[in-house]
Structure formats: C-alpha cells, structure tokens
Amino acid sequence: MVTARHYEERLQEEYLEGKQPAFDISAGPIPGELHLAAGQEAAGAGVCQHLRDDDTVTAPHRPHHVAIAKGVDLKRMTAEIFGRETGLGKGKGGHMHLFDPEVNFACSGIIAEGCPPAAGAALAAKKRNTDSVAVAYLGEGAIDQGAFLESLNFAAVRDLPVVFVIEDNDWAISMPKERVTDVEVGSDRADGFDMPGRRVDADDAVAVYDAAREAVGRARDRNGPTLLELQVHRRMGHFMGDPETYRPDEDQEAAAARDSIERLAEDLRAAGVDDARLSDLRADAEARVEEAIEWANEQPKPAPAAAHEDMWVNPGTGVTDSEPDFDLAGGDD
C-alpha cells in the first residue's frame, strides 16, 4: 500500500514536470492521460494478497495500485508509463494498457470491458481443472455498463471462479453515483444474478483482506463467483490536470482525512509493531519506487520504426506460407 501511494505521488511529480507553465498534456516525461489511484491502495493490496502469479487480474484505466499489488514488474511498468522501449509493451500501451503475462495482469482503458476477459480466464481455469482464479476490478461508474452485467450473468450461470471487485470512489470523473445509479450499494447488483455480494469500507484494509479471503477462497474452492464492493476515496483528480471544479471542498477534505494507510499503521502499532519497523517498511517501499523511476528515466525511447512491429505473434500468413498441391479437378470450376 505504501509502495502504491508513494508511486502515485512520485508519478504526479514526474508527470507535471515539463507541463509548466502552460499545461500541455502531451509534454513532459509522461505524456497523455494519467489516472492515479491514491486513496484506493487497500483495494489493490487487500485483494491481491490472496492471489498467486497464476491467478489472473484485469484492471481498468486506474490500474497502478492493483498492478503493484499483483506483483507486476515495477521497473518495466514504469518504463511503459514513460513510453520507453523496455516497457511492458515496448511503449505501445501506456499506463491504461499494461500487460504482464508473468503474473497474469492486464488492464484496459474501456470501462467495464475487463470483466468479460476475466470471466474468460476463469472459464479457462475451470476447463483445465486447475484451482486458479480471476479477479476483475472496475469502478463504481462501471456498474451500469452492459459488459459488467453480462459478465455477472455469464459467471453465475457457469459457476466461474471469478471475483468482481467494484472500487467505489464516489466519482465517475465529475458524476457522483447517486445521479446515475438508483441503488445505494453497488454490490446489491449481485442479488439479481444469484451471486453473493458484499460491501466493505476500504478505509479498513484488514476488513478488505478478510472479505477478499472469503471471496477468493470461494472461487478457489470452485463454489462460484462473488461481487465485492470496496468504498475507497479519490485523493486526486480523475486525471492529472483535472481542476475538480465540480467537487465540493468538503468532499476532497473528507477523502484526504480518511486514509487507509494511516489507519492500518495505527492498527499495526496497536498490534505491537513499533514505529521503527513501520518507518523501515516505508523507506523500503520508497526506495523501490525511486529505483524504478530512475531506471525508467534511463531507458531508451523506442525507435519510430518500431511502431510497425508487433502486429502479429505469427507471420501474417498464419502457421503456413504455402498451400498443398491438391488436384481438385472435377470441382465446380
């Protein structure tokens, strides 16, 4: 969690470098949109602690905390965000399209569209009779998308080992959820699909951990899918450069005041972990982030001609480039 928080804060600094005095979205070391997840760390760590490398995770456009929790290669992920040749996608994906097949992590920039592939990964696990599971993350703004609702039904009717995790940060860019969704609790959507659903306040990382253990365990034991909703907070704008003029000051202040990391630190202190140990954990996490950013900044940019590569895994012709010489005389033509 502290790795993810520090990562987002440092990316914010790197992102804004070169975007002064006038904000030009494509300028600076990190071009393009950047959706940071500060305030949502417990949702990543609390769930992914229960996952193995062979479990599949799909995340949406705000993916860093989940990727870090899943064990995605932090250096190559950072290099990808910086658009470098050694990035996870050789600079072709960017921060919304991170793929690390080593730990079965993928994310997509289209709202709720990570849900069907996660169901598919779960389907593959079931067909292969393994005990791996899949987890699909989505924001609360995604719960009205067909892709999500179709996936709930598909997972339920096939008893797929998948957990759907709604991260409810209250805001879909500028849209508060009560203006677009007529249920207060998003996980109640599960009722309509004959699936267990549960909402947890993710200010309490331990509560997330406990709820996820049950949901992931249910999937791993082949007892079917679960829908979890985790109340998180968006400490930053939707994307960097978002003026958040739509957002009341008190909402921002409340989000800043409710910090799952500080709360977890208090819980740990209460459990007997001393401050020196917590400081060491923070220092280690920060050093890891600094190392990744430093490494990424040193990586070469892709050669322009590389834009023409990686269209296919096989040759365009498929698995063959020649046709057998059959004599089909006597056919139609």
Next chain:
Amino acid sequence: MSETVDRERAIDRELTMSRAMVEAIATEMRDDEEVFYMGEDVADYGGIFDSTQGLREEFGYDRVMDVPISETAYLGAAVGAAQEGMRPIAELMFVDFFGVAMDQIYNQMAKNTYMSGGNVSVPMVLTAAVGGTYNDAAQHSQTLYGTFAHVPGMKVVVPSTAYEAKGLMHNAIRDDDPVVYMFHKRLMGIGWLPAPDGPKTPVPEEAYTIPFGSADVKREGADATIVTLGLHVHRALDAAESLSEAGIDAEVIDLRSLVPLDTDTIVESIEKTGALVVVDEDYRSYGVTGEIVASVADEALGALDAVERVAIPDVPIPYSRPLENEVVPDADDIEAAVTRTQ
C-alpha cells in the same frame, strides 16, 4: 509445393462448405483439448447456419458451449481464455450483431497483442455468418467485410468453397493471432437456403492449411480481372462464362483473405489484362472495392486502363425481393461492369 496426395480420394469426396468447415473444427478439437466452441445455438441446434453440426454429439456441452445472448460477455470470455493459452472459437450468429460487442472485438481482441508489445497473444477464432440474398433485411444481411478489415489487429478470412473453408479454418485455429472467419450463409449448403453449384467441392480428407494473404485465381483470363470474395466468386464465374460467349476473357481472383491482402496476385493479373473490376457484397463507400482499387493504383497505376466497382450502393439492405435484388450485385451487374472496361 508440398508432396502429392491421394488425388483419387480427394476428387471422389465432395462436401458442402458447412461440412468442410465443421470437419476442420472437429479435427482440431480431437487433436487439441484446448480448442472449444462458444456461441448461441451451437450445441443442440448445431449452429443456425450449420456451422457446428454434430460437434456437440461428439464433444459434449463443455466443449461446444451454448451461451447467454450476451455477445460482449462471451466474446470477451473468449479473449480472456485465449490470453490464458486456450484456443476458443466464438461465433457471432450474424455478423450484424457485432455492434453489441464491438469493444471486445476491436479494442481487446484486436489490440492486446500490439499494445503489449507482442507479449500477449490472443489465439482465437471469431466466426461470423455473413451476407444476404434471402430477404432478411438491413439488420441480418450485411457482410461488413470492410468494417472488420479496416481495424488493425485481426486477420480476416472469407472462404468461397468447401475446399477453402477447411484449409482456412485449420490455419485459423492453429494461428496464435486472432482470426475473423466470415462464412457466407448462401454458400454453406443449408437445406432451407440452397447454395449455388460452386461452393460444394472436392475436399481432401486429411488436414491441410491454406495460408492467409494468398489469393486464388479461380479462372484465368486475358481481357479483364475480376477481384472478389465469398458468394461473389461464384457470381463472377457465372459472369465470366457469359462474357466468354461474347468474346471477353475474364480472369476471376478469389481474395480468400482481406487481412493480409494479396496485392501481388492482383497486380500480376492487372499487368496482363489492364482492366480491374472489383466486386463486393459490402457497402461501396470506404470499403473493400475502394481499397483494392487504391492498392492497385499504388503499385501499378500505369497498368490500369479501366476500373469498375460493383458493390452495394450506400443504402441499408432492403427487405422486399425486388429491392434487395436491386442492391446486391448479381452476375448481370458484373458482366455489364466488365463490358464497360473493354
């Protein structure tokens, strides 16, 4: 070219396009347990257009899966299973239904390999029934060849005969890249939708692969080149027969795949004939016909003496028989277009 095969046996056995397509799928399913088929009405029904006849009986419901009417969910599930290394075949009952699931097709299936820098493969086949000529109106009669070929990241293949249906399907299933396999309903050999004579061909019993990006000259000719695909290969061959009676010798090229596109075979023919007629059952504007003409112009502008396009005019495909007949190109339309180039 590869070794000689048992020609007598190949010639003896003719299959409908549907039987040939299913034979390839069944063979691959026997050889590889990771191959499975998902779609609407593909199990007990056997595919509305006979694309899965008999598969459920042999492989059971786990490998021939009927799915909810949720194209986004099950096409996306195919993407997810493929990224895990399985080899799903997922069917759009009608290609026209792509609209409810296009994100999984063009933003996920087609782009994940590229966006991952080649680190992720999506070895799936998306099968889709295409085409009109049977009065099913605007939402069930399109081919949409150009739509799928336009977005990068999908190999797009269109068999015109049983022989092609089998060889292209073997290559599609074995390919580690996503392949869109568009089969024309009118060619399948369905009892209630009679096929023309052409698509039922001799089909070798053994498995074989036809490479993508390899057009086939279905008829040789010296005076004009007709470039087409799918159903219109047969309509072009009919037109060529009529034209020959008028002393015009037309060559007919079956593209077989749109992505990759075999421009070489077309250009070679144009350098011989000088006259290009592109025939397509997709919309005229911004589509296959325009692309073929542009590709030839890029490479052999000087060889082009005349160009004609025969396609669906830019209207939705109408229902009533005389209206549909008006907009879907037939042999007479092709014959007239070729004649204009002479």
